[in-house]
Amino acid sequence: MSSSVVSRSGRFSAGPAAEVAAFSESISFDWRLWAQDIRGSIAHATMLQKIGVLTKTELKSIRGGLEEIGREIAAGKFQWKLELEDVHMNIEAELTKRVPAGAKLHTGRSRNDQVAVDVRLWLRDEIEALDGELHGLQRALVDLGAANADVIIPGYTHLQRAQPVFFAHHCLAYVEMLARDIERFEDCWSRVNVCPLGSGAIAGSTLPLDREFVAELLEFTHPRTGKPRVTQNSMDGVSDRDFMVEFAAASALLAVHLSRLSEDLILWVSSEFGFIKIADAYTTGSSLMPQKKNPDVAELTRGKAGRVVGNLMALLTLLKGLPMTYNRDLQEDKERLFDTADTVRACVRLMTGMLANTSVNAGACARAASDPLLLATDLADYLVRKGMPFREAHHVVGSVVGLAEMTGKPLNELSLEDFRGVSDRFGPDVVDMFDLRKAMARRQLTGAPGTKEVKRQLARWTKRLAQV
Numbered sequence: 001m002s003s004s005v006v007s008r009s010g011r012f013s014a015g016p017a018a019e020v021a022a023f024s025e026s027i028s029f030d031w032r033l034w035a036q037d038i039r040g041s042i043a044h045a046t047m048l049q050k051i052g053v054l055t056k057t058e059l060k061s062i063r064g065g066l067e068e069i070g071r072e073i074a075a076g077k078f079q080w081k082l083e084l085e086d087v088h089m090n091i092e093a094e095l096t097k098r099v100p101a102g103a104k105l106h107t108g109r110s111r112n113d114q115v116a117v118d119v120r121l122w123l124r125d126e127i128e129a130l131d132g133e134l135h136g137l138q139r140a141l142v143d144l145g146a147a148n149a150d151v152i153i154p155g156y157t158h159l160q161r162a163q164p165v166f167f168a169h170h171c172l173a174y175v176e177m178l179a180r181d182i183e184r185f186e187d188c189w190s191r192v193n194v195c196p197l198g199s200g201a202i203a204g205s206t207l208p209l210d211r212e213f214v215a216e217l218l219e220f221t222h223p224r225t226g227k228p229r230v231t232q233n234s235m236d237g238v239s240d241r242d243f244m245v246e247f248a249a250a251s252a253l254l255a256v257h258l259s260r261l262s263e264d265l266i267l268w269v270s271s272e273f274g275f276i277k278i279a280d281a282y283t284t285g286s287s288l289m290p291q292k293k294n295p296d297v298a299e300l301t302r303g304k305a306g307r308v309v310g311n312l313m314a315l316l317t318l319l320k321g322l323p324m325t326y327n328r329d330l331q332e333d334k335e336r337l338f339d340t341a342d343t344v345r346a347c348v349r350l351m352t353g354m355l356a357n358t359s360v361n362a363g364a365c366a367r368a369a370s371d372p373l374l375l376a377t378d379l380a381d382y383l384v385r386k387g388m389p390f391r392e393a394h395h396v397v398g399s400v401v402g403l404a405e406m407t408g409k410p411l412n413e414l415s416l417e418d419f420r421g422v423s424d425r426f427g428p429d430v431v432d433m434f435d436l437r438k439a440m441a442r443r444q445l446t447g448a449p450g451t452k453e454v455k456r457q458l459a460r461w462t463k464r465l466a467q468v
């Protein structure tokens, strides 16, 4: 069957020029909506039978035909035709060729609400799968932190050593970021989960379609109340792509988080830091330098953030000048959407695998964390406890650091006389300030990198992640 039978009936005397067909086809990428398209069509046909447009026999033959086509597509035996433009027409044309009642399937439906429902079905599943994978990544971060629970590293601001933190605390920072990402995706899901079928091309239908029934069949229901959720304006129903933009935006932020994590790993795996080792399977060599072991997975993850952010920009730009309602421009949404979903899922999966194959070099971490300057702030807090105003304490410790620098002695090797030369508030207990374990125990605030608090946070996340 040629495309003219399905979409160019009557009005057109000839098909589009070959060049136009090649320019306007979307089958090369929207074929992957086939399962959703078939599911949506079966639901629509079931409803058409309920309202008397199809007989039971016709419904049965349509359903059988669609299921058969689905099996052939799944087995890679279906012949996609470029001249049939998109997934919707390919499947419908093939159905009608096999089953005469197929010609009734499109009653009260347009490709405009059809593509909207297909994409929503697809994205709903995609978000659920991504959700699961994000929890897996959180688990990998918690596991890496828990396996190295005693390891302390310098925390950095401006990429300069700042204050000591547990390695696990650093890992848990990303767990928190990912938790917000998951919330954003779940929030987006609730707006994806609305059924646009029945919107028709733009203005619904004069036929008594049962929109709520279709929504129920396709599980477009409220997760708590179970009530069907259908779009409330037919024009909005066919032209709304907000949910895609939301997904792309949540993905862009996720990609940025993964890029930052990648950057940390790239720094840590360098000889300059040497905090971690990534297993060979997750690194690559250099074609020229025999000694090289490069963190390509992390670098590519960092690089791919660029295209995910770009996809968000492409979608926003695509939509900004569109008059109501459906415009063919909207066909450009799918490749950005697919690429976004594929890219973030791959990045999350690979990051999870890489972290599971990463070990911590406790010696290098301990050496870096033993820098007494990391505890300069603790020294100021010490003076505050002795009654000194913080601004003054900050100044005094600054002078002590200056003295250490001048005399070439590490801060913790200055004598009590050296300290007292700067301020008589220093007492013999000042040496305690440089005991790193004690310093970590002193950090007791919620969210601080203290010994007890980090243990508590690890336990909290371990428990939480065991429940999802």
Ligand code: ARG
Residues within 6 Å of the ligand: 026, 030, 086, 111, 112, 115, 326, 328, 330, 331, 332, 334
């Ligand atoms: N392939 C089209 C898309 O992706 C399907 C909808 C076409 N609708 C239309 N009126 N031409 O948007």
